[in-house]
Amino acid sequence: MLSFDAVLMSDAQSEPWGGQTCYESNPYDAAPETGVTRHYNFTLSRQVINIDGYDNLAILVNDLFPGPLIEANWGDWIDVDVTKHLDEGSTLHWHGFKQTGTPWYDGSPGIGQCPIVPGKTLKYRFRAEQYGHYSAQYADDAVGPIVIYGPKSADYDHDLGPVMLSDYYDRPYFGPVADATGTSEDFDVYVPASDNNFINGRPSYAYNGSLTGTHSSACDPSEIDTGLETFRFKSGKSDRLRLINSGAAAFQYFSIDEHVLEVIAVDFTPIKPYNTTVLPLGIGQRANVLIHGSQAPDAAYWMRATVGTNCSRGSVNETKAMVYYDQAPQDARPTSQPYYIPNTWCTDVPLDKTIPLYPKLRELEVPGSIQQTCRDWQAYSEGNVVEQSDAGL
Ligand SMILES: [Cu+2]
CATH class of the missing domain: 2.60.40.420 (Cupredoxins -  blue copper proteins)
Structure with missing residues (x-):
């Protein structure tokens, strides 16, 4: 069984990008104007899930873990109505999207937006400017995949x-x-x-078994x-x-x-x-x-x-x-x-x-290989304290 059976939405093969190819069109800024909006409704709630023997009070999208798949064609707009049934400050972040013209929908709490008010709905609206795949992220298990279809660079079945x-x-x-x-x-x-x-x-x-609380070293998976x-x-x-x-x-x-x-x-x-x-x-x-x-x-x-x-x-x-x-x-x-x-x-x-x-x-300067050494976010050697009720952007 596949977790994401819905992959390949029915009109993904319509190729609204016309004759654009991976070789001749800049994948960063040549998105076609498709006139299409893909609409999704997400509800966030905390629920106990037990995936691996431990009860875990997780944040779920639409009661699913992982969250639902978002699909769009390159150039489409994506609307997501996010309704929050949580008492803590939270937003959804659409990892990988440039958010040109829509930085307030990037989903960074205290920076691009204030957290969504409990019980209320926020409509995120942003464009599939690039193609590939991404994930919507939030700690505590509210995470799901996003696939944007674009020009093919290789043949496969x-x-x-x-x-x-x-x-x-x-x-x-x-x-x-x-x-x-x-x-x-x-x-x-x-x-x-x-x-x-x-x-x-x-x-x-x-x-x-069905365990709760802190792991003890005596209990190995x-x-x-x-x-x-x-x-x-x-x-x-x-x-x-x-x-x-x-x-x-x-x-x-x-x-x-x-x-x-x-x-x-x-x-x-x-x-x-x-x-x-x-x-x-x-x-x-x-x-x-x-x-x-x-x-x-x-x-x-x-x-x-x-x-x-x-x-x-x-x-x-x-x-x-x-x-x-x-x-x-x-x-x-x-x-x-x-x-x-x-x-x-x-x-x-x-x-x-x-x-x-x-x-x-290929002509862009790149800063060498990436290393996972960064521990917290600092600007001019100062930590950044985010004021959730006063988003900086
Ligand atoms: Cu990101």
Whole structure:
């Protein structure tokens, strides 16, 4: 079963961008005027969910975890009516969107907007200026995928949709956020320890029973057999996966045993395709990969999201999903072995591997590789205290 069956809205193939291509049109500022608005209704509420054996008072969008998929074509407008049934200050952030002309809808509380009033609705309205995929983010599990369809940069047979890799916390965000932004120099304090790791909101390790409260070290999670996220490949066909690190703190390495990943886009930029077996993704990063179904029709493999433990901490450092070819028996548990994962200091893919297809983007100056070293947001060495009732923008 796929978590996001709705991927590929019915008119995604109408290609309203006309003859524009990834090679000749700037993916940053050439969005077509489609005249189309995609409308969504989101309701935020706190509810107890139990995904991995622990009761967790989570914030959900429309009672779903992960939240619902948003889909649009490049150039469309997206309207989201967000109704908040929560007593705490909250907004929704649409990660990856430029918000040209609509900075107040970026969803940063105290900066771009005041928090939504409890019981009230705020209409966010912004344009799909770029194409690719993104996530709407909020701590405490209110997170969902966004897919914007645009000119194709590579041929493939099926779009399997979003694959969200995410750390998970069986406790409210207040504690981990306080630890991460505090003054401690202790790695075991300022790097919050996650309780689990998920692929599309599904664990492959769980705690035993229906537990509440603080984890004790005596209670270790163990591997489970049911409820794992599952993907179906076809022998001889190629599939597109839209990877998103939608987590709060954990650096992820994505891999599928015995399969090469052809990377065709990173974040919102189509690139010259390159091959790899293990793909690193920092928080909020996205990548489009093609899998060429090179294995036998009855084969099954593990897909893995492995946490980079040199910069992230957690009780579960690897989560698996199942990949079945079309004739593989559904009850067969894969026995494949992982690729070696170079657990270095959580660095990005070297920039000489990610060459944009649109030539002008190659001329931009880039500040070297990205490292997860930033702990809090500072301007001129001063911390920033946000006044929620007086948004700065
Ligand atoms: Cu963002």
